[in-house]
Amino acid sequence: MGDGAQDGRPTNFQKPCLHNYAPLNKMTTPSREWDYAPAPEATDHFRIRGRYDLFIGGRFVEPRSGRYRRTINPANEKVLSRVAEAAEGDVDRAVRAARRAYERIWSRMPARERAKYIYRIARLIQERSRELAVIETMNGGKPIRESRDVDVPLAAAHFFYYAGWADKLKFAVPARGVRPLGVAAQVIPWNFPLLMAAWKLAPALACGNTCVLKPAETTPLTAMHLAQIIQEADLPPGVVNIVTGDGRTGAALARHPSVDKVAFTGSTEVGKLIQRMLAGTGKRLTLELGGKAAHIICDDAPLDQAMEGVIAGIYSNQGHVCCAGSRLFVQEGIYPLVIRKLRDRIRTLRVGDPLDKNTDVGAINSRAQLERIEELVASGVSEGARLYRQPCRLPRKGFWFPPSFFTGVSSTHRIAQEEIFGPVLSIMTFRSPEEAIERANNTPYGLSAGVWTEKGARIFKIASKVRAGVIWANTYNKFDPSSPFGGYKESGFGREGGVAGLLPYLLTTQVDRL
Ligand code: NAD
Numbered sequence: 001m002g003d004g005a006q007d008g009r010p011t012n013f014q015k016p017c018l019h020n021y022a023p024l025n026k027m028t029t030p031s032r033e034w035d036y037a038p039a040p041e042a043t044d045h046f047r048i049r050g051r052y053d054l055f056i057g058g059r060f061v062e063p064r065s066g067r068y069r070r071t072i073n074p075a076n077e078k079v080l081s082r083v084a085e086a087a088e089g090d091v092d093r094a095v096r097a098a099r100r101a102y103e104r105i106w107s108r109m110p111a112r113e114r115a116k117y118i119y120r121i122a123r124l125i126q127e128r129s130r131e132l133a134v135i136e137t138m139n140g141g142k143p144i145r146e147s148r149d150v151d152v153p154l155a156a157a158h159f160f161y162y163a164g165w166a167d168k169l170k171f172a173v174p175a176r177g178v179r180p181l182g183v184a185a186q187v188i189p190w191n192f193p194l195l196m197a198a199w200k201l202a203p204a205l206a207c208g209n210t211c212v213l214k215p216a217e218t219t220p221l222t223a224m225h226l227a228q229i230i231q232e233a234d235l236p237p238g239v240v241n242i243v244t245g246d247g248r249t250g251a252a253l254a255r256h257p258s259v260d261k262v263a264f265t266g267s268t269e270v271g272k273l274i275q276r277m278l279a280g281t282g283k284r285l286t287l288e289l290g291g292k293a294a295h296i297i298c299d300d301a302p303l304d305q306a307m308e309g310v311i312a313g314i315y316s317n318q319g320h321v322c323c324a325g326s327r328l329f330v331q332e333g334i335y336p337l338v339i340r341k342l343r344d345r346i347r348t349l350r351v352g353d354p355l356d357k358n359t360d361v362g363a364i365n366s367r368a369q370l371e372r373i374e375e376l377v378a379s380g381v382s383e384g385a386r387l388y389r390q391p392c393r394l395p396r397k398g399f400w401f402p403p404s405f406f407t408g409v410s411s412t413h414r415i416a417q418e419e420i421f422g423p424v425l426s427i428m429t430f431r432s433p434e435e436a437i438e439r440a441n442n443t444p445y446g447l448s449a450g451v452w453t454e455k456g457a458r459i460f461k462i463a464s465k466v467r468a469g470v471i472w473a474n475t476y477n478k479f480d481p482s483s484p485f486g487g488y489k490e491s492g493f494g495r496e497g498g499v500a501g502l503l504p505y506l507l508t509t510q511v512d513r514l
Helices: 090-104 111-127 129-140 144-171 193-206 221-232 247-255 269-280 305-318 330-349 369-381 432-441 456-465
Strands: 054-056 059-061 068-073 080-085 177-180 184-188 210-214 240-242 261-265 284-288 294-297 327-331 386-389 404-407 424-430 448-451 468-475 508-511
Touching: 054 221, 054 330, 059 508, 080 221, 090 184, 090 210, 090 240, 090 247, 090 269, 111 129, 111 144, 111 193, 129 144, 129 193, 129 221, 144 177, 144 193, 177 432, 184 193, 184 247, 184 284, 184 294, 193 221, 193 261, 210 247, 210 468, 221 240, 240 386, 247 261, 247 269, 261 269, 269 327, 294 305, 305 330, 305 448, 305 456, 327 330, 327 508, 330 424, 369 386, 369 424, 432 456, 456 468
Parallel strands: 184 210, 184 261, 210 240, 261 284, 294 327, 294 448, 327 424, 404 424, 448 468
Antiparallel strands: 054 059, 054 240, 068 080, 177 508, 386 404
16 A cells, blocks of 8 residues: 555546537537446555565665655546656666576577466466556556456467467578577556556567566556566566666666667657667667557448547547547548537547546546647647537546547648647548548658548558558457557557567577577
8 A cells, every 4th residue: 555545546526527518619419417327446456555666686676766756646646656766777787687687597498488487477467457457547547448458458468479479489580590689678658558568578578588678657557566477477587677767767778788679669759869879889679659540431431330430549548549540531421420420429438537437538647648638739729620529527636638529620730740649539521532541641650540431442542552550441449469560650660569579579590590
């Protein structure tokens, strides 16, 4: 139990937002009351510690600086715990531990033995899935339904999947030999804290590398519980090290001379900084950065299903999703119908207590992120776009933004170009598939896209011309560990997931040079 309340559940919730939806300045829809009884997830089956130290060399150790940072529940601003701030010397300790473990143990261990450890971690994640889901929701603000049904099962699935690859690496790269790179430095963001840790650690370990992971400063708690799991799985000391802290810790890790590979997921801005910092060092780098996905609805699309795709695309995880379908392109003939359906559907979204199993949209991850969303939304209004949002009462405490969308958006508006990373959709129209393709590609990003049409030929035409790493057809936001994920352009390079996700952690050689 931390010095904050274990029960991080907001006590100040007013009625959830499930009625009164109307355009901001014009009420056209009668209000509709249909309240759900609260269905809160229990929080008494695990313990959040008052303090979390660094995980280095298989042990929890105090940071040399003695400094700790408070981590809160963004739904009510209560302190959950205090987490160590790793300084340069701590990062050095962690990298040395990883180097020792690489040279003495992990790179020499038969691959089938490595696989057993990774498999054990997957099993332990499953066993502790309730605990991990609740902590993820308390620390990050996302609805418990998502942590429980998406984040945690997918994290376990990644470890299972890559456990299977550990002793089959020679089949990953035909006619070439493969070997690990060495020590991997891995820096991750706050929107999918446990899942991003799994995306990074599982393939790196399967390939025989050792790791130093740096979680995001606002959401370190599930990574620290993963550290407990790693200890419980008896992973040899130093194979995985977890150092918490802010961007300075991340920078110290990325530039450490004994690191062989840097894997970064986060903003394009920081990704570019890291790329500059690593230029000429010979370190391998993969960057998974931001996105501004085009979600295209053609006039022959199954509209009710498409609406569900749009909702999942932009409002899940409060829109804190790199591949969020944040630019909706609607074919002109169906535009009025789509807007009407979207308004009706958005009315039914329940915004509120993230720990309530009925909740669809939880809390914004931090005050800083809320301010960024508000600033971009204000720019959309001042540039002339029209804003619609649930005019619901939001909780007094915590960080909240109601599900919203903009119409009357032009491609030059900031809300059409910049990543809002919140529950805000920018809607535009198109006349022909050619125009949709051109407008979809009018972005510096290239991470993901979606297309809805009943014609297979149109799917292939659009998918082959939209420059994005992942393109979903007649669905959205579907993930599987066997499927590669990654971007083009300013969304980064390198892939995570699938066979492609092994390659950034392997050195390929001619077979006779092994
Ligand atoms: P961020 O770039 O601010 O931070 C990401 C991580 O980098 C954090 O751990 C942070 O502490 C660390 N960091 C900050 N400055 C650093 C520096 N100079 N050197 C090294 N590390 C540093 O991003 P964020 O706000 O945490 O995450 C949101 C961003 O992540 C969005 O742009 C989103 O699109 C992107 N994202 C991308 C993917 C993907 O797979 N492409 C997945 C999730 C999130």
